[in-house]
Amino acid sequence: MRLFKEKLAWVAPIAVILIIALFSLNLFAQGDPKVKNLPIALITSDEGSHVDAVKEAIEQMSKGIDGEEPMLTFSSEKEADIEELFAQKEYYAALVIPEGYNDAVQNAMTSNTSATLKIYINQGFNMTGANFAKTALNGLVTQISDQYSTNLIGQLGDQQIDANQASVLVHPVVSEEKVFNAITTATANGSAPTLLAVPAWVGALIGGFIVFLATSSIYKKEMLTRKQTLRLMSGQVLFGVIIALFSGFTVATLAQIAGINMPSYFLVAFFVSFAAFCFYLLVSAITAWIGKPAITLFMVVMLLGMGVLMTPQEMLPSFFVNFIRPWVPIRFASEGLREIFYFGSGFYTGESFNTILGIGIAGLLIFLLSIFKPVRTKTSAK
Structure with missing residues (x-):
């Protein structure tokens, strides 16, 4: 058949393999995520042998299993600083040994009251990471409680106890949870910031590409001076403002219709x-220099980025953390919206805002520099 002799036809299966391979890379990020070194704050407001027992259990937990990296890493902090540290996204959670804990454990059976270890959860940081930290810390408290329970049962022997003592005997140590930067209801279980950030990238990509095609047709029809080219580029930037406003208000309107609880x-x-x-400025800059292949490049960035947007970096393979995550522009929009949704931020969201602004400024400069590309000249027919 003639089709099988065409070299271009054989590009199709190769392209399919490459595209599927790119999609499948996210399987490595999402297929079997393993938590490594999830940062947890340790706040110690008491001292004594029972406090030392908690620290010993934490030390054992921090060693990891079979030489692997531990799931949690603990750093000592002061309780007065925890809200600021949570706001800066330094920790997913905190384990608090409150004042009076040592005496509470010592006198649990006589006071008929279980001792309490507090768990603070930085929910807005990342719901997946915060939930994992919460589960792991509750497991640690249960382990400590079970050790005391076993010892107390051995000490009591056949001694009679009342119903109140029985409850303390089973659970001599309990946990008390407190949520910081709570994920509000009707925000897609904490995924709303990412769901709203993705359209910003897609709108910039599609809008930038269409405007690029429109300007390309102008360049093909007539030869422009650099002054005319600069005027045309100014029009592209103005179109970017229009496209961006359409993108932002369309996303917000659809989110409102969908019932998303926006601040x-x-x-x-x-x-x-x-x-x-x-993002539009970035797309315009790259397409101005390399043309249509830039769209493929940006699609690849988006495909690779989808696997890292909602997953804590402590649950990603090192390849994604070092080589994919830092270069995904959508991540910064997602983090900015997370600040707005769950951390009470205004329009300026700190580091994420600065990074997005830096992307825009760099994109604008690279775009303007494309005016120095060689001007196409028409060849006269002989």
Whole structure:
């Protein structure tokens, strides 16, 4: 058959293999995530042998199993600093040994009251990471409690106890949880920031590419001077503003219709617009220099990025942490919206805002520098 002799036809199966391979890379990020070194704050407000027992259990937990990295890593902090540390996303959770804990354990059977270890959960940081930290810390408290329970039962022997003592005997140590930066209801279980950030990238990509095709057709029809080219590029930037505003307000409106609990409609709309405009400048810059292949490049970035957007970096393979995660622009929009949704931020979201702005400025400069590309000249027919 003639088709099988065409070299271009054989590009199709090769392209399919490459595309499937790119999609499948996310299987390595999502297929069997293993938690490594999830940062946890340890707040110690008491001292004594029973406090030392908790620290010993933490030390054993921090060693890992079979030479592997531990699931949790603990760092000592002060309780007065924990809200700020949580706001800075330094920790997913904190284990607190409160004042009076040592005496509470010592006198549990006589006071008929279980001793309490507190667990603080930084839910807004990342729901997956915070839930894992919560489960692991509750497991640690249960382990400590079971050790005391076994010892107490051995000491009591056949001694009669009342119902209140029986409850303490089974659970001599219990946990008390407190949530910080809570994930509000109707925000897709904490996924709303990412779900709203992705359209900002897609809108910038599609809008930038369409405007690029429109300007390309102008360049083909007539030869422009650099001054005319600069004027045309100014039009592209203006179109970017329009596209960004359409993107931001469309996303916010659809989110409102879908029942997403947004802290502020206009705040979300303008932040998504800001991110979309900066991404548009980046797309315009790269397409101005390398043309249509840039779209493939940006699609690859998006495909690779989808596997890392909602997963804590402590649950990702090192390859994704070092070579994929730092280069995914959507992540910064997602983190900015997370600050707005769960950390009470305004339009300026700190590091994420600065990074997005940096992307936009770099994109604009690279875009403007494309004016120095060689000007196409028409060849006269002989």
